[in-house]
Amino acid sequence: MNKALDILIVDDRPENLLTLEHLLESPDLNIVRATSGQEALGLLLDHDFALVLLDVQMPDMDGFETAELMRGNKRTRHIPIIFVTANHTESKHIFRGYDSGAVDYLFKPLDAQMLLCKVRIFLEIHRQRQALQAKTRELDARIVELHQLQSELEEKNRQLQLLSSLDGLTGIPNRRQFDEMLGIEWNRMARERLPLSLVILDVDHFKLYNDRYGHLAGDSCLRRVATALAGLLRRPADMVARYGGEEFAAILPGTGLEGAKVVAESMRQAVASLGIEHQDSPVQSVVTVSLGLSAVVPLPGCAPADLLQAADQGLYQAKQEGRDRWISFDCVPAACTPVLT
Ligand SMILES: [Mg+2]
Structure with a gap:
């Protein structure tokens, strides 16, 4: 059983958040809500989100500005984003600086099937990346362990060498x-x-x-x-x-x-x-x-x-x-x- 993944939904309208949450509701998801870019950025620092659904049209700080700030932070730089927008022309907006494949668009009104399909794909990628990272950490640990074993072995060899070059009774060379x-x-x-x-x-x-x-x-x-x-x-x-x-x-x-x-x-x-x-x-x-x-x-x-x-x-x-x-x-x-x- 996979651990529930954190997913952040950001929209300035509470009713949109409710709709999104309702559509996404699933036991393997932990949905966190934010009603502004600022709030989203604060939450991003406290959680390990697998995905952010980000409304583009928001007052004060819009979705693109929020994403821009996410890109500037090492901790949030690699979190995938699905922009949610009512404006189709914005889909042509090239969001620079983000890994290709880590950004997608959804259009309002939301198509439930499309939404779920895209979210699932991103979450699957996230799980695979996590598994890969775990494997990498495991391998790193093994490498450290091997290095340690190797130096222990070298030390034992050195001691053996020393023992076999010294006379056991007098301690001078044999x-x-x-x-x-x-x-x-x-x-x-x-x-x-x-x-x-x-x-x-x-x-x-x-x-x-x-x-x-x-x-x-x-x-x-x-x-x-x-x-x-x-x-x-x-x-x-x-x-x-x-x-x-x-x-x-x-x-x-x-x-x-x-x-x-x-x-x-x-x-x-x-x-x-x-x-x-x-x-x-x-x-x-x-x-x-x-x-x-x-x-x-x-x-x-x-x-x-x-x-x-x-x-x-x-x-x-x-x-x-x-x-x-x-x-x-x-x-x-x-x-x-x-x-x-
Ligand atoms: Mg909005």
Whole structure:
């Protein structure tokens, strides 16, 4: 069942209004009367009329003037008008500025059938327009909803990405992120012909630590080491990642061997000065680390794996030589240019 539509009838003579109302009377119409152009304009602002039947000959403000004022108002501009006139020549009057198809004429004396026919057509158009507007609003709402869903999805993806690039225990980048960044920085340094340094380090006798203090303490130890290491890096492109169980690795783009040695030494000192008790360590009574490092200017034919392997060799050697120290190891596969300074 359609909602009753508001329709405005305007005529300066009450008896004409009565006749019109009588002819139009229908349960699906709500007929509102006005006896002047001014009154009509006032009512137009309060109602959402589907159609206006407008007497042309009225004192003070005639039907055309009233329509002209309706056209000037955004709210009333698109309301269809049927002019009711006794003068046939006025049907030739071109009412400018109104949408074609939104204006029609009826002639007095009124032909009931003609009146109803025209009114029905306008009301049908109005209903269709309303349905279309409702659909448009619905679609707009759907679009807003879709945009919202999309940004929610993007945010979830971002969080996922972040989660999968960070190590769950220590909160610093994980191995996956390390490998990705190593590739990126490798290419960047190759383009810029700058050295790239790697530092790989291992917590000394971590198994003995876990055995003595338990795994919870072990986790806490790794978190503190990670935080201390991450806190040492100064440049935005520097990164330290959890590389394996108790193994960490740092990428230092644009840093040569000498700079990397400075970083390695501060890492060693930073971990030792945390003062994490390690009674069973043959090295010291606190937790220490061993480090290996290497530097290279990346060139075609030389791969990140070569640099990793060299730094790992350094780490191996540092352990061999008694731990709690760093050793630098040259990256010398055929194509690599080691940074020997
Ligand atoms: Mg009149």
